Amino acid sequence: MDTKxxxxxxxxxxxxxxxxxxGDIELIAVDxxxxxxxxxxxxxxxxxxxxxxxxxxxxxxxxNVSGIERVESV
Numbered sequence: 781m782d783t784k785x786x787x788x789x790x791x792x793x794x795x796x797x798x799x800x801x802x803g804d805i806e807l808i809a810v811d812x813x814x815x816x817x818x819x820x821x822x823x824x825x826x827x828x829x830x831x832x833x834x835x836x837x838x839x840x841x842x843x844n845v846s847g848i849e850r851v852e853s854v
Contacts, residue, residue: 784810786845791817794840798823798832805837813849815841829853 784807791807798805803823808816817837823829830853838851 783845783847787815787841787848790841790844791837794837797836803832808854810848813847815848815851816854817851819853 787810788807791805795805802821804820806818806820808818819829823832833851833853841851842848
């Protein structure tokens, strides 16, 4: 399983938590140690989206996939 597939599995695992608050997440790309995602739904316009991105999404991905340096919203 390559890095993008492993990241995709983590994203699928955290998606229900985001959907419970009216949001969603889409994995766009994995470029080296950088994961690019798009926050959708309620997450797209939420003032807390950066906290969600760094404190929840990035933390989960980094915990489960080695070599990831950061997660960016595109």
